Amino acid sequence: MSLTFTVDPVVDPALREGIVELWTDVSNAGGAVGFVAPVTQDDIRPEMVKHLVAMAEGRHRLVVGRDADGRVRACAFLALNAHRLMTHWVWAYTVMVDPALQGRGAGRALMEAAADAARSLDGVEAIRLSCRGGLGLEHFYAACGYKEVGRIPDAIRAAPGDDRDEIIMLLPLH
Template sequence: MRYVLDPEITPALRGELAGLWAGVVNAGGAVGFPPGIGPADVLPELDRHLAGVAAGSTRLLLGVDERGAAAATAFIAHTGHPLMGHWVWLKTVMVRPDIQGGGAGRQLMGAVAEAVRGFGGISAIRLTCRGGMGLERFYASCGYKEVGRVPDAIAVGGGELRDDITMWMPLT
């Protein structure tokens, strides 16, 4: 996989990202929506992310496969807070379902760390993940440490609640 930081956001890429996002959700991914959605359902949230990219407050790291198709994403958001400018939020980390399990997620997380180190002045990455899916173990294996947990903060439907887990990785 090849990674592109801040690719040009074209209508075609926007469509690919919406399809990737819906596909990840429908395969059981924990990226903000319940299963059973289509690309149109994620567009309002995707457009909020892309507005941050356009404004310069968010960076998009895009993984593309050998055909040049969107295969992985990570949105890297600056906090915008004067006391928290030394770290970034990692949001909407996704790997296309057909390539999951083969190391693509670990490769993406390595590419994220490399990209953020290149920003200058950033000493840590923060992310949140949904409990009950093993994601905290995956992120821990990539160098992140669990630093907080809010029990039952995420309602996934059908009365099921999951913990909201905060992970942190120093870059130094």
């Protein structure tokens, strides 16, 4: 399935709810996007509001992928780095692909769209992201050109007794 990607789309109720639905589906399928299943859309909405505020303030950018019917099927947020010594890179976070599309190239297309969006920003030379260990996500990101540059053992507590490494990855854009 081919997706059409948009950077900084107009955020209307349909887009907002489409992202909340995607975020809920990804979380409940075991995706590492800030929650541990089971979650409801009501659990996700407060975090979505934080993302929208950051976008409205110009601190974050949104890359969204829609299918032919206009349904949100993938998205990623890019956080601009406000520290004056680190404005040459951005964070990619809350990277999500509809579980029904995983393994079909949608994730790779999303990461390419995010890299293109970052390249369009003045002075941005790299994208950093972190991912939860134990799921093999670092292998996916490596296949997209990212390199592991750090690892913090047991930094993420998915559940009591289930601590995971935080893996930090970098994609140079030049």
